[in-house]
Amino acid sequence: MKAIRFLRSFVFAFAGIRAALQSEQNIRFHFTAAAAVILAGLLTGLAAVEWLVLVLVIGGMLAFEMLNSSMERIVDLASPDLHPLAKQAKDMAAGGVLVFAIASAIIGLLIFLPKWF
Numbered sequence: 001m002k003a004i005r006f007l008r009s010f011v012f013a014f015a016g017i018r019a020a021l022q023s024e025q026n027i028r029f030h031f032t033a034a035a036a037v038i039l040a041g042l043l044t045g046l047a048a049v050e051w052l053v054l055v056l057v058i059g060g061m062l063a064f065e066m067l068n069s070s071m072e073r074i075v076d077l078a079s080p081d082l083h084p085l086a087k088q089a090k091d092m093a094a095g096g097v098l099v100f101a102i103a104s105a106i107i108g109l110l111i112f113l114p115k116w117f
């Protein structure tokens, strides 16, 4: 029974990923960017530790973006009317995504630029 419940939670999680891909343009962009980075890594040839960092960065970026979309839905449900706290909640979540995106871009440049130039 516990195993079935465990499996069901995976099914729900994959349904969440599918829903995010279908409804969020940002998430589709991040999945496409992740595929491009992985392809660039394969063509460039990276050390094991560089792959570890890239996997963390790509996974973190996708996870943050999905949590941000989830936050937007929760705020829309909790506060359909405009409210300063709803604005702060959405903007802070979006800011968190931006911080991680900037850090990810810097890490990507630090890994790839020395190999290309």
Ligand SMILES: Nc1ncnc2c1ncn2[C@@H]1O[C@H](COP(=O)(O)OP(=O)(O)OP(=O)(O)O)[C@@H](O)[C@H]1O
Residues within 6 Å of the ligand: 072, 075, 076, 079, 080, 081, 082, 083, 084, 086, 087, 088, 090, 091, 094
């Ligand atoms: N209920 C609300 N109360 C106050 N401000 C809001 C509310 N909902 C959204 N906003 C603010 O309005 C601006 C635009 O929000 P909008 O809903 O268009 O985009 P989003 O929900 O942040 O993202 P998406 O476009 O992906 O749905 C943002 O600054 C957001 O914080």
